[in-house]
Amino acid sequence: MTEQEAHARYLDDSNVLAAIGAWIAPRVQRVSIRLPIALAEAAVAAWNRDETGETGEETPDQYAIRDRAAELALIGLAISERGHLDGDDVVVVELHPTSVAAAILAAQSRDHQ
Template sequence: MPRSLAESAVAAWNREEPGGIGEESREEYELRDDAAELALIGLAIGERGMRDGEDVVVDLDVVQVATALRAAR
C-alpha cells in the first residue's frame, strides 16, 4: 500500500480517544467502524510491515484488504 496510507493507519492505531461513545447516526457508526479497521491495519503495519520503496508491504486478511482499498479512495 502507499506509504501515506500506511502512515495514516499507524497514526489511527496510535490515536487516543478520551471519553465514551455517545448517540450516533448510522453514518457516524459506519465511519467509526472504518476508522477502527484502519487502526487494526496500523497495528499490523507496526508489527510486521516492511518498506518497499515508496510503499509498505504487510500481510493482511481479506477483510483488512477490502478496508485498505476503501480507505485509499
C-alpha cells in the same frame, strides 16, 4: 409477502451468509499488500491515537464512519507489527482478507456518497 415474512427471510439469509463465513474463515490466508508510505503512515497514526472518550449516541452513518476508522487502526496495527519498507515510498504488509475487504468497502461507500 408481508414485511415480517421478508425480515424473517433476511434473517435466514444472514445466518446462511454467517455459516459461509465460518466455513471460509479458517481457510483464508493473509494477503501481501503494497501501500504508498503516506497511507501506511496515516494508518499507523490512527492505531497510535488515544481514543478514550465516550462516543455517545450515533446515527447509523456516524457508526459506519467510526467502524471504518477502527478498521483503519487495525490495518495500522498490522503495519506496525509486520510491515516493512520496500524502497523509499512503499510499505509491504500482509493483511487478513477482512481488512482488505473493509478497505475496499470503505472506498465503494465513499464513491457512492
